[in-house]
Structures are given as C-alpha cells and as structure tokens.
Amino acid sequence: MQFFIEVLVGGLLSGVMYALVALGFVLIYKASGVFNFAQGAMVFFAALTFVGFQEVLPGWLGLEAGSGVVFWLAFLLAFIAMILLGTATERIVLRPLVNQPHITLFMATIGLTYVVEGLAQMTWGANVRGLDLGIVDEPIAWLMDNYEIGVSKFDLFAAGVAASLVALLALLFQYTKVGRALRAVADDHQAALSIGIPLQTIWRVVWAVAGFVALVAGMIWGARNGVQFALTFTALKALPVLILGGFTSVPGAIVGGLIIGASEKLAEVYVGPFVGGGIEGWFPYMLALAFLLFRPEGLFGEKHIDRV
C-alpha cells in the first residue's frame, strides 16, 4: 500500500508539471485560436536565458556568483526577455497573419519554433548546463520515518510552485478585467473589439503570461534534468494532457496533467514489468487516443455541434 501511494503521489506531482506546460498552450489557444507549436521552444529559451544570465551577471556587476540577488535578477531579466519575445511574436508573426486560416498560423508557429531554438543557442551556446534551485531531490524525512512513504522534496516543491502559479492565473482570469477581456476575446473577436478590447494588447499579455509560465516550467524541469535542448520536448508531454483536458480549458489542463502524471507512473510500475518496461514514454498517448474515441472535445472542452 505504501508503495502504491508513493507511486501515485510521485505521479501526481510530476503531473502538476505537465499541467503547467499544457497551461501555456491553453492560454494562447484560448485567446488567439493558435496552437502554439513553439511552446516547448519557449520553455527551452526561457530556461537557457535564465541560466545564461546567472552565469554572466556576477562578472558584469561584480556580484557573488550563486547569490540570491543574482538569482532574482536573472529571473527578472529572463522574464523581460520572454515579454520581448512575446511582443515580437505578436508584432512580427501574428499581426500580419490576422484572419488567416488556423493552419497558416499553426505553420507559422512551427517556423517560430526553429527561430526561438536557434536564437537561444546562438545567444547562450548549446552546451548542457545545470540549474540549482537550492532544493535537494531526496525523500521528505518526516513522511519516510512515520509512514515509510518516499516523496521527493523537490517534486513537492515543484508541484507547490506550479500549483500556486496555476491558482494565481485562474484567479486573475476569473475575476479581473484582463481575465474577462481575455475570455471575451476567446469567445468573439468582433464583439470584444466593439467594447474597446484591443486584440493586440490582449495577445501581448497572453504571450507574456505564456512566456512566464514557460520560464517557471523551464526552471523546474531544467533543475531536474539539466538545461538542454531536450527541454523543447516538454511540449510533447503536454500534448496528451491537452487531448485529455481539452484545448480551451484551464481546469482541463490541470486535471489532465494530474491524470496523465499519475497513470503513466502507475502503468510503468504495475503494467511495465509484463511488457518489458518503458511504458512511460507512450502510455500517455495511448490513454489520450482511447479517450479521443469517447470524448473528442476533452474532459472540459466545449462540445462542438455544427449547425445544419
């Protein structure tokens, strides 16, 4: 039983991380109807920019390497870089393509992926870097001693950060002017414009927020696996989450992330031995595919009925 709980909790915690990446997709998809293929590249770009600044700042400003000031300054600068990236994307990629078919915009984000990846590596170099958040990846002693359940401190920390970010965003989008404006734009462009919501501003906000989400996701994944090109594949992890949760639903991204995280770990442990392991890689896709058969619109996505 302890073992089951351990696997389940571990899965749920990593699921929160998937949810975070999926959230970046959902935000942009809701506001502009664009499936942003570049989300994974943004995660990579953000993490690399963060560690890049962490490396160069001490030299530039005569600060002590690894100090808190450097950390937060690098964080701030990386966030600003993400805002600039978002603004540039809106201006250079989206605005000229407004009112074009979705597939055109989708193709444009594929192009954007390569530009963002290239830009990141051109600026900061391509070698793998470590990222230290100061939280060690070891079991929480108290849980281990009393219940013999091993839950990683790092996983818990990561899940806590991701969960607070998701909660904060949910709150902002539900109860503030910008949140309402964003939902308005997602629902009906013309009507949103008619009440004075400028699409372009909303798009910039959304890309900046998606950039921030990418930064947090990139830092946590980077701390676990190193900041490297493989971070771009986090986007692939988000895909089954999106299919499960629906592309337009914030709660869907969260619940979808949890389900994928938990089920892939459980499958790995309990089913893996019978089929020779390595299930984790493809199980989420199988689950998503099976799910598509029953609820193509996802758990919380809007059901689409054609008028005839």
Add this chain to the structure above:
Amino acid sequence: MARQIGDVIVDLQNISLRFGGVKALTDISFNVREHEIRSIIGPNGAGKSSMLNVINGVYHPQEGQIFFKGALRKKMEPHEAAEQGIARTFQNIALFKGMTVLDNIMTGRNLKMKCNFLQHALYWGAAQKEEIAHRIKVEEVIEFLEIQDIRKTPVGRLPYGLQKRVELARALAAEPHILLLDEPMAGMNVEEKQDMCRFILDVNDHYGTTIVLIEHDMGVVMDISDRVVVLDYGKKIGDGEPDEVKNNPEVIKAYLGTAH
C-alpha cells in the same frame, strides 16, 4: 419629450464602400444629431449593416469622410471607436457564450477600468475595490433592463429575446454617447418587441444617448424615430422625418418591390 435634439455629432460625407466587385455603399451622406433616434431602413442587402460597421470602424470606406463631433475622423479601429463612446450590438448576437450575464455586462465596463494586469497580480485589494465600484454601475443597468433574475445565468442558456437584451446591457454598461443597434428586435415576438422599444426610448430619454437604429419593422421605426434614412442597393433613396419618408415615392417603390 423632454430631451432636446442637439448638434450634428456624426456627419458622414460621400461614403463609398466596396467588397471586391460588390458595391455595398455608394456615395452616401447623412448625419446624426445628438440625442436623436436615427433609423436606417432598407430591403435586405441594402447596406444597412455595412453603414453601422463603417461608423464603428469595422469597415473602412474607400471613399468619403466621417466627421465626429465636428472633427474629421482618421481611419479608426472598432476598439478606438469604443474609446470615443460608440457602443453597438450586432445583427447576429455576439455575446460571450462562455460567460454569465453578469460577466458579459461587466466586460462592457472594460474601458472604464483603470487597473492593469500587473496591478491586479501585485495588489489584489485595489483591483477588488475597482471591481465593486463598477459592479454597482452594472447593477444599475441590470435593473434598468429588468434582467435581475438572470444575472448568474450563462448567456448560452437564455432564449433569443433575452440574449438581445443582455447584448444591449453590455453596450449600455459602457455609458456610450452613441449606441448603434443592428436589428435589436429581429426574431422577437410582439411582447418582446414592445419591451425592447420601451428600453430604447427609455435609454434615449433617460441617458440622452444618441441612437442609430436598424430595424425592419416599419411600425416600430415610424413610431420611435426622429429621422429615418432609407437605403436601397447601397444608395440613399430617402432621408427625413418619418412622415416625409413614408410619402417619398422612391421609398414606396423600393418597398413595394419586396415583401416586408
């Protein structure tokens, strides 16, 4: 009526609008005076909606000039028109389907709200205070249009007539100077039409809002309009007070040709 009709607020001069080969509007001039109810009528496809879309900046005419409050208006986007105090409703209801009635109407206050996203994120208290102030205004509109009972209902679940009323509420929440209404009574039963008529007159009387109205129901139009402009095939064929327009031979001809 208590209200006093004022100066020209929108002056459209020689407006022509084409979509490829389709001439939607040809050399149209007319004006709208402050506080009046100005109707645009005409058969289907006459260019009425296009005219409204020109006024709030959805379409940009190839030729012609628009004077707004006496000044020549530059090419303008709909959200800029909204900033200038022009609100509207749509021929095909354009509500935010995923939101409740209350949230839909709150979006109408968007321009009046000053807190930005970062302020919201950093200082929740100020944002909440602002929300409450605007909520009071919205409640006023809700009461005015008698939709208290459906505040919390998602708009997608409402019957058509009520959706139209919510759309009007959202436009009113912005406290516009000019209200553009594209067939606000289309598809309504007699009772709903009467209600809508009363609301339009009340808005005009109570807030002094200038109203530009597109409507097919001749009875309604002749009843509530101060002046009427008549379009046919993108051209203006009549303009004046209801009695004048009713007896205009060209208008009669246009309307006898089609069943209305």
